[in-house]
Amino acid sequence: VKMKLWQLQKHRVLLLLLLIALCQESHGKSVLESLDTVSSILHDVVKLAEYVQTAVNAFDGDHNTTAVSWEEESEKKNALMQFKEISRAINETQQQNFQYAMAAKESLEHFIGDNIPLMLQMLDITKTVDAISARYDEMLTYQTRKQKLEADTLVSFAHWVALPNEHSIEHQLKRLHTAVFGQLPFYSHGRDNATTICFLSLMTESYQLSTHKRCSLLLSPQQFVYALYMDIAITELKGYTMLEFSLMTLRLLGKGNFNEEIQLMRHNYAQRTAHAVSSLRAIMQRADRRVWRCDPDKHVHNATYDEVTRLLQGYVENEVDLNNDQSCGQTCPDYSATSSKGCYKQEFCSKQQQCQGDIYDCQFVDSDMRLCQSPTGSSRRYEFIEYENGVLFGRRQSCGRDTNAVESWRRWIFYNCHYCFCLCDEPKHRSDRYFNLRASVSDVEENRVVTGVRFVKHNRVFHLQIQQGQLLPRGVINASTVAWKPVDNYLISQSQVARNVDYHIMDYRNRGLNLDEVTMTDDKAFVVTGVKFRVSNNRLNLQVQFTKFNFEQGLLMQPKNTSVWQVKRYTTSFRQKLNLENLDVPTRATLKSVSSRDNQYLEFVNTGRSQDAAQTTVPFIDIQEVVSAQPLPLAGIGIYHKGSSGYGGFVAPKIINYDFTPHIRVPTQIS
Numbered sequence: 304v305k306m307k308l309w310q311l312q313k314h315r316v317l318l319l320l321l322l323i324a325l326c327q328e329s330h331g332k333s334v335l336e337s338l339d340t341v342s343s344i345l346h347d348v349v350k351l352a353e354y355v356q357t358a359v360n361a362f363d364g365d366h367n368t369t370a371v372s373w374e375e376e377s378e379k380k381n382a383l384m385q386f387k388e389i390s391r392a393i394n395e396t397q398q399q400n401f402q403y404a405m406a407a408k409e410s411l412e413h414f415i416g417d418n419i420p421l422m423l424q425m426l427d428i429t430k431t432v433d434a435i436s437a438r439y440d441e442m443l444t445y446q447t448r449k450q451k452l453e454a455d456t457l458v459s460f461a462h463w464v465a466l467p468n469e470h471s472i473e474h475q476l477k478r479l480h481t482a483v484f485g486q487l488p489f490y491s492h493g494r495d496n497a498t499t500i501c502f503l504s505l506m507t508e509s510y511q512l513s514t515h516k517r518c519s520l521l522l523s524p525q526q527f528v529y530a531l532y533m534d535i536a537i538t539e540l541k542g543y544t545m546l547e548f549s550l551m552t553l554r555l556l557g558k559g560n561f562n563e564e565i566q567l568m569r570h571n572y573a574q575r576t577a578h579a580v581s582s583l584r585a586i587m588q589r590a591d592r593r594v595w596r597c598d599p600d601k602h603v604h605n606a607t608y609d610e611v612t613r614l615l616q617g618y619v620e621n622e623v624d625l626n627n628d629q630s631c632g633q634t635c636p637d638y639s640a641t642s643s644k645g646c647y648k649q650e651f652c653s654k655q656q657q658c659q660g661d662i663y664d665c666q667f668v669d670s671d672m673r674l675c676q677s678p679t680g681s682s683r684r685y686e687f688i689e690y691e692n693g694v695l696f697g698r699r700q701s702c703g704r705d706t707n708a709v710e711s712w713r714r715w716i717f718y719n720c721h722y723c724f725c726l727c728d729e730p731k732h733r734s735d736r737y738f739n740l741r742a743s744v745s746d747v748e749e750n751r752v753v754t755g756v757r758f759v760k761h762n763r764v765f766h767l768q769i770q771q772g773q774l775l776p777r778g779v780i781n782a783s784t785v786a787w788k789p790v791d792n793y794l795i796s797q798s799q800v801a802r803n804v805d806y807h808i809m810d811y812r813n814r815g816l817n818l819d820e821v822t823m824t825d826d827k828a829f830v831v832t833g834v835k836f837r838v839s840n841n842r843l844n845l846q847v848q849f850t851k852f853n854f855e856q857g858l859l860m861q862p863k864n865t866s867v868w869q870v871k872r873y874t875t876s877f878r879q880k881l882n883l884e885n886l887d888v889p890t891r892a893t894l895k896s897v898s899s900r901d902n903q904y905l906e907f908v909n910t911g912r913s914q915d916a917a918q919t920t921v922p923f924i925d926i927q928e929v930v931s932a933q934p935l936p937l938a939g940i941g942i943y944h945k946g947s948s949g950y951g952g953f954v955a956p957k958i959i960n961y962d963f964t965p966h967i968r969v970p971t972q973i974s
C-alpha cells in the first residue's frame with residue numbers, strides 16, 4: 304500500500320509537470336496560442352510529436368514494474384487525460400491550417416481533371432486520411448466517456464489500432480506515406496532526390512501552371528504545397544499519437560511489454576517524417592512564390608481600376624491655328640510638335656475647348672467630318688468622328704450633344720486650310736498624370752513589415768500603397784495587426800510640394816514605366832519594408848526597401864542601417880519596349896489578360912484612332928489589392944503589364960512571398 308501511495312504521488316507530480324510542459328513554450332505562450340500560421344504549423348507538429356513521446360515516457364517510467372488492474376486504480380485513466388490535452392492541441396493546429404488546406408484540396412479537383420491515375424491516387428489518399436481520422440475521433444469519444452469505460456473496450460481498441468493487421472494504423476500510415484511521397488528509400492537521410500517526383504510535387508506543378516486558379520486562391524504554389532502537406536502531416540501525427548497511447552494502454556493494463564513495438568513504431572514515424580520533410584523541402588524550393596490578381600469579373604472604375612487621363616489625346620485642329628502666321632501653306636504631317644496659336648475667324652475652334660498644351664503628330668484624314676463632342680466633365684473630348692470618306696474614329700452612337708459639321712476650307716486656289724487630327728498633351732486640371740515619389744515604408748520601429756501592395760489614386764496622384772503587419776517569430780505575421788498604411792495626403796497644388804521631389808509628372812517625353820520584379824538575390828535574411836518610385840531614363844523605376852531580420856525571433860534589426868533600397872539589376876542593360884500603339888480601351892476586352900515578361904518597359908499612350916478616336920490613355924492601372932490569402936512577409940515586389948491582344952491592358956503590382964524553404968528542416972528530435 305505504501306508503495307502504491309508513493310507511486311500515486313509521483314504520478315500526480317508527473318502529470319502536473321506534463322501539463323506545464325504542454326502549456327508552456329519558450330516564449331511563455333501556451334502551445335495552443337503559438338500555433339499560428341505557415342511556418343509554425345510544421346514546427347508545432349514536430350513539437351507535438353515530442354510531447355506525445357514525453358508523455359508516454361513519463362508514464363512508462365512510472366509504471367515500469369507494476370501493472371495494476373483498471374478497477375483498482377482509476378488514476379490510470381489519466382492516460383486518457385493526457386490524450387485530451389494533446390488532441391486539443393492537434394485540433395487547434397488543424398484549425399489553423401483548415402481553410403487553406405480546404406481551398407487547396409478543392410482546387411485540386413479542377414486541375415486533376417481527366418488524369419485518371421492521379422484522380423485514383425487522390426481518392427486513395429482521401430480514403431486513408433478519412434480512415435485514420437475516423438479511428439482518431441473514436442478514441443476522442445473514449446476520452447469523454449472515460450468514467451464508464453470498461454477496460455476490455457479500451458484494450459480491444461488498442462489492439463485493433465496497434466497490433467499488426469491490415470487495418471492497423473501503422474499499415475494505414477505506411478499506405479498514406481507511399482501514396483503521397485512514394486516509396487520510402489532505404490538509405491533515406493533527407494538527401495535522396497528520387498522522391499521529388501511524387502504525388503505532392505505533381506499536384507504542385509499542376510497548380511503552378513493553372514494561373515487562373517492561382518490568382519483567385521491568392522496562394523503562391525509554395526503556400527499551396529505547404530498547406531497540402533500540413534494536412535497530411537496532421538493526419539500522420541494523429542496516427543502516431545494513437546499508436547503511442549494504444550501501446551501505452553496495453554502496457555499499463557499488463558497486456559505485455561511492447562518495447563520492441565514501441566521502438567520500431569517510433570523509428571518508422573521518424574523515418575517517414577524525415578522523408579516527407581525532405582521531399583517537401585525539395586518541392587518548396589522549386590515552387591513559385593508569386594501572388595498576383597486575376598482580371599475581376601467586371602471592371603469597375605475606382606474599384607478595380609483607375610486611369611491616367613488626358614496624357615495624349617486625339618484633337619482636331621485646323622492648320623491655320625497651328626502656326627503663328629495663320630498660314631495654310633503646309634500639310635498636317637509638317638506639324639509634329641507645336642501648340643494651338645489662336646482661333647481663326649471663330650471656326651470650329653470656337654466650339655470646342657482649345658488644347659492648352661503641346662500638340663504632336665498631326666495627320667490628315669479627310670477634309671470634312673461630322674464630330675460628336677463628349678459631355679462637359681468627361682475626360683474625353685470626342686465620342687466619335689465620322690469623316691466624309693466613310694472613315695470612322697471611335698464608336699458611332701447617339702450623340703448627347705449636337706454633332707458638329709466640321710469642314711476644311713480653301714484659301715484662293717492654291718491653299719487648303721485642312722483640319723488635322725493631332726495629339727494634345729495638356730497637363731491641366733482634368734489630366735491625372737502624377738505618380739508619387741515619396742517612399743512608403745512600414746513602421747519598422749514597431750516591427751511591421753510589408754505584406755501586400757496596391758495602386759491608389761489619391762488627390763489625382765498615383766501611389767503604390769503598402770499593407771503592413773507585425774512580424775512574429777518564424778516568419779509568422781500577426782493577422783490582427785494587418786492594415787493598409789495610409790498614403791501621404793498631399794496636394795500637388797501645395798507650395799511645399801515639389802515636382803520631381805514629391806511627385807513625377809508624365810508628358811509626351813516622360814511617360815515610361817519599367818516592368819520589373821525587385822528581389823534580393825539569394826539573401827534570406829531580408830524582408831520587404833518599403834517601396835518607392837524613382838525616375839531614370841525618363842522612366843519610372845520601382846525601388847524596394849529590404850530590412851535585415853532574425854527569423855527565429857521574428858525581429859527586424861535596428862538601427863535602420865540594416866535596410867537597403869534595391870532596384871532591379873540586369874546583366875544586360877537592354878530593355879524591350881512593350882508595344883501599346885493602336886489599341887482599344889482595356890475594359891472592352893472579353894478575353895482573359897496575359898502578363899508581360901520581365902525586363903520590359905512601357906509608355907503610357909493614347910488608344911487607337913479608329914477604335915477610340917485616341918481619347919483614352921492606356922494602360923489602365925489595376926487598383927485591386929495584391930495580398931496573400933494568408934499574410935506573409937515578402938521577398939520582393941514587382942510591376943507588370945497584363946492585357947489581351949488588341950486592348951491596352953492594365954499595369955498591376957505583384958508580390959513575391961518570403962522563401963520558407965531554408966527553414967524547413969528535417970526534425971532531429973524525434974528518435
Ligand SMILES: *[C@@H]1O[C@H](CO)[C@@H](O)[C@H](O)[C@H]1NC(C)=O
Nearest residue numbers: 360362363364365366367368
Ligand atoms: C524499466 O525496467 C527495466 C528492467 O525491468 C529497466 O532496464 C529499465 O531501465 C526501467 N526503465 C525505467 C525508465 O525505469
Ligand SMILES: *[C@@H]1O[C@H](CO)[C@@H](O)[C@H](O)[C@H]1NC(C)=O
Nearest residue numbers: 390391393394395398440443
Ligand atoms: C476542434 O476545434 C473547433 C474549434 O476550434 C471545435 O469547433 C471542434 O469541435 C473541435 N473538435 C474537436 C474534435 O475537439
Ligand SMILES: *[C@@H]1O[C@H](CO)[C@@H](O)[C@H](O)[C@H]1NC(C)=O
Nearest residue numbers: 494495496497498499500585
Ligand atoms: C538525382 O540523383 C542522381 C544521382 O543519384 C543525379 O545524377 C541527379 O542529377 C539528381 N537529380 C537532381 C534533380 O538532383
Ligand SMILES: *[C@@H]1O[C@H](CO)[C@@H](O)[C@H](O)[C@H]1NC(C)=O
Nearest residue numbers: 604605606607609760761762
Ligand atoms: C472612389 O472610391 C472611394 C472609396 O471607395 C471614394 O471615397 C471616392 O470618392 C471615389 N472617387 C471617385 C472619383 O468616385
Ligand SMILES: *[C@@H]1O[C@H](CO)[C@@H](O)[C@H](O)[C@H]1NC(C)=O
Nearest residue numbers: 332773775780781782783784
Ligand atoms: C498581435 O496583435 C494584437 C493586436 O495588436 C496584440 O494584442 C497581440 O499581442 C499580438 N500578438 C503577439 C503574439 O504579439
Ligand SMILES: *[C@@H]1O[C@H](CO)[C@@H](O)[C@H](O)[C@H]1NC(C)=O
Nearest residue numbers: 851860861862863864865866
Ligand atoms: C549600423 O550601425 C551600428 C551603430 O550605429 C554599427 O555598429 C553597425 O556596424 C552598422 N552596420 C552596418 C551594416 O553598417
